[in-house]
Amino acid sequence: MTTFQLPNLSSNPKVRSGYIINNKQYTFSFQWLDNFCLLSIYIIKDNKKVYLIKGRAITVNTDLIARVKDPALITGSLMIKNKYGTDVEITQNNFHTDFEMEYYDE
DSSP states (O other), X not given: OEEEOOOOTTTOSEEEEEEEETTEEEEEEXXXXXXXXXXXXXXXXXXXXXXXXXXXXXXXXXXXXXXXXXXXXXXXXXXXXXXXXXXXXXOTTTHHHHEEEEEEOO
């Protein structure tokens, strides 16, 4: 398992971050809208953006990349989890403090 920090969306509701997963650079675009966060993930292949997911609302403890069936893009599972194991809603202010992203190989 690999753990990634989430960006602070309280001061900037639209953030793009790069994460390296299995030696590949992925760009994550987080956008806070009213009371939820939209996520898009893409990789650059042949100078083009190839989206793994586009405009998906983040839900806690759900595999974000479950529908990606191309092993050349990514394998395993990627989840947003509460760091403390508590059952609280994601807010714009607690997104980066109480939650983290976890990647599991196969």
